[in-house]
Amino acid sequence: MPEEPLNVLQFANDLAGFRADLEHAANEYLPIEHQDPAAAALLVVINALTANTEPTTAVARAMTTYNRIRGQQKEHEHAVEAQRKREAAELAVEEEITRKVACPTCGAEAGLSCVGTGRSGGLRKKSHADRVRLARSLNEGTAPSHAHDSGQPPTTV
Numbered sequence: 001m002p003e004e005p006l007n008v009l010q011f012a013n014d015l016a017g018f019r020a021d022l023e024h025a026a027n028e029y030l031p032i033e034h035q036d037p038a039a040a041a042l043l044v045v046i047n048a049l050t051a052n053t054e055p056t057t058a059v060a061r062a063m064t065t066y067n068r069i070r071g072q073q074k075e076h077e078h079a080v081e082a083q084r085k086r087e088a089a090e091l092a093v094e095e096e097i098t099r100k101v102a103c104p105t106c107g108a109e110a111g112l113s114c115v116g117t118g119r120s121g122g123l124r125k126k127s128h129a130d131r132v133r134l135a136r137s138l139n140e141g142t143a144p145s146h147a148h149d150s151g152q153p154p155t156t157v
């Protein structure tokens, strides 16, 4: 079976499409966590080889690109994790302060959890907003100026 001759035009079209896909996946304008380091590396090696760069050099360039993006992604992941831990710690402190007062919304006593706040949304949703405000104002040493200013109309009898 004779080898099919390379259809140069078809090859050029296919390569252009492939490059476009790789550029889309590697998109350096996206946030670092959405960039695909393997796509970026493949793009580098293809560009280098089609420009007649020596193969070992082409592969070395591709690896450099891959390692650079992966390195930036790891830095980003560490920063996100550190930020998450800081926020969790801050919320834990705030929740501890909040639990020192009774809740004006659901009547939960000091030290007890609010009732009916649901389980979704993490620590911030553990206590009713009025309780958080009350505890915060007391913690800052100032009595709340409008203890019943919860945006609800006063009950009329």
Ligand SMILES: [Zn+2]
Pocket: 103, 104, 105, 106, 107, 108, 113, 114, 115, 127, 128, 131
């Ligand atoms: Zn409550």
